Amino acid sequence: METKGRHLEGDTLCDYAEGALDAHAHAAAEAHLRNCPDCLRELQVVRAYFREMTGLEAAKAPANFLADVRARLPQPSPWKAFLLGFMRPVRAIPMQIAVLTVLGITVITAYLYERGGRLSEAPALIPLTASAKEAAGSGEPAEAVQDEAAAGNETDGREEDGKSPPTKAMESMRSALSAKKQGYSEPELANRKAKPMASSAPGSAAREPVVASAPAPTLASVPYAAFAPSGAQPSGSTETYAGKASSEEKKESSDSPGTLASVKQASLHAINLQLRKAGEGPTLLAGLQAMGVEVVPHSDGGPIWYWLQVPASRVAELKPYLERYGTLGRQDGPLPARAAAPLSFDLRVAPPPK
Amino acid sequence: MDPGEAEDREWVRKFQDGKEEGFNRLVHRHKDRIFGLCLRMLAGNRDDAEDAAQETFVKVFHGLAAFRMESKFSSWLYRIAVNTCKNKLTSRPHRQAKLHRGLEAAESDAAPSSPSPAQVMDARGKRESIEAAIARLPEDQRILVVLRDIEGRSYEEIAESTGLNPGTLKSRLNRGRRQLQEWLRDYFLALVLAALGWPGGAG
Numbered sequence: 255m256e257t258k259g260r261h262l263e264g265d266t267l268c269d270y271a272e273g274a275l276d277a278h279a280h281a282a283a284e285a286h287l288r289n290c291p292d293c294l295r296e297l298q299v300v301r302a303y304f305r306e307m308t309g310l311e312a313a314k315a316p317a318n319f320l321a322d323v324r325a326r327l328p329q330p331s332p333w334k335a336f337l338l339g340f341m342r343p344v345r346a347i348p349m350q351i352a353v354l355t356v357l358g359i360t361v362i363t364a365y366l367y368e369r370g371g372r373l374s375e376a377p378a379l380i381p382l383t384a385s386a387k388e389a390a391g392s393g394e395p396a397e398a399v400q401d402e403a404a405a406g407n408e409t410d411g412r413e414e415d416g417k418s419p420p421t422k423a424m425e426s427m428r429s430a431l432s433a434k435k436q437g438y439s440e441p442e443l444a445n446r447k448a449k450p451m452a453s454s455a456p457g458s459a460a461r462e463p464v465v466a467s468a469p470a471p472t473l474a475s476v477p478y479a480a481f482a483p484s485g486a487q488p489s490g491s492t493e494t495y496a497g498k499a500s501s502e503e504k505k506e507s508s509d510s511p512g513t514l515a516s517v518k519q520a521s522l523h524a525i526n527l528q529l530r531k532a533g534e535g536p537t538l539l540a541g542l543q544a545m546g547v548e549v550v551p552h553s554d555g556g557p558i559w560y561w562l563q564v565p566a567s568r569v570a571e572l573k574p575y576l577e578r579y580g581t582l583g584r585q586d587g588p589l590p591a592r593a594a595a596p597l598s599f600d601l602r603v604a605p606p607p608k
Numbered sequence: 609m610d611p612g613e614a615e616d617r618e619w620v621r622k623f624q625d626g627k628e629e630g631f632n633r634l635v636h637r638h639k640d641r642i643f644g645l646c647l648r649m650l651a652g653n654r655d656d657a658e659d660a661a662q663e664t665f666v667k668v669f670h671g672l673a674a675f676r677m678e679s680k681f682s683s684w685l686y687r688i689a690v691n692t693c694k695n696k697l698t699s700r701p702h703r704q705a706k707l708h709r710g711l712e713a714a715e716s717d718a719a720p721s722s723p724s725p726a727q728v729m730d731a732r733g734k735r736e737s738i739e740a741a742i743a744r745l746p747e748d749q750r751i752l753v754v755l756r757d758i759e760g761r762s763y764e765e766i767a768e769s770t771g772l773n774p775g776t777l778k779s780r781l782n783r784g785r786r787q788l789q790e791w792l793r794d795y796f797l798a799l800v801l802a803a804l805g806w807p808g809g810a811g
Binding site: 264265268295298299300302303304305306307308310311312313314315316319320322323326327 | 632635636639640641642643644647648657658661662663665666669734735738739753757758760778779782785786788789792793796797799800803
């Protein structure tokens, strides 16, 4: 306890009045105040001070204070305000979920992009013509077709026998398919085809990718017949699946029974599939696409589902097979409108040999 | 946690969730106290006080998104207000105005006088006399007297808002108190006598 001579210090009186002294100092001050009228009077002054200070009228901020504050805040541009409003729900998402979502979208996009890029290089396969069928049927080696294509290349784009080099190349691919049907394995086919096809007419390269350069997906366990349109099952070696064919090729394709066009024209049914194991997805989907089934991924923000567009007549036999791989949605039925548009990375190649 | 702090945190969270209503509520809750603090810190100059109080809330708006609620919101708010007022006090225009007022005061009477008994009965005169005495305190003492004896903030909050250690805080605060009691001694004695019913008292 502080004393000034025989009286209490002003600080001690303030602390006493505030109740800020420890028990011992408080008791000592109290004992002194009982016997010192001067200090008791000073204590009354100190207490009057505290009363007056706490009783001072509270200041009132001007009535338009909030508006004035807001006027000093940076005003976002209408475009920024729109974006902020748009992003507001996103800002409410915890950071971990946001990061995971962005990562997930990135991975899926990269996967689809890579796949789309590869698929965009998929070969343009067109219906086999009668001559090709004959060639295939006669057991003519594929090299003969390659030679023909090479010959076309040697003409450097000039027409030969009324056929343009691209047409020759297309025919060579048809023959290649025919050869494949005869039992050439894919690696063999790749070795046998890559160089000659790659050296085809320069102008035709973009339109007619090399069969062997495509990562021809195989799914040996997929029953091809289950995917083939009812009544449109190609006979013999006429699996005629067209990918990025030109309009002429598409027209040609649509004229032939068993082509993709005819598959499209057949009554299609959409099966909604969610893969049970993500690891099996690429193989299964590539296999399905190889069968000519259009696969359309879709999601409402949750897991990814796939619309599989298959001939209506084959749905019953296909479903048990698909159920081994995933869950079938209850919404399967007529082709949904949003699934009607073909995928940019759609792949249609010849099915694997039976 | 006291109810006021809990409400502050609720509005802070709303603002951090993107609802600007949270900021408006915080301004509404604290504008009078912050304006009063600025008014007393800036020696009763209403224009300066309004400007400082607005600036305080503008700073709050910009810092609120990063406010992690590790301290009380009110302590954080008062710290911003105190620093804003200190910056204003050290700014050139304010120093010039203060010098001008100081010269005027020197010409009349340097020390504030206690209110007369008649003024004691006049609430307006009483308030003006006390406010004038507070305004004459040195800035470092004035802020502590305002925060502790007028606003009733705890010592911990004041230490957090001003960055002073407890010992320095207490000694500066008591210096300011003693100075005010000295300047206003007659007034406080009159109040004491009036309370005791003495004939010389204000009553």
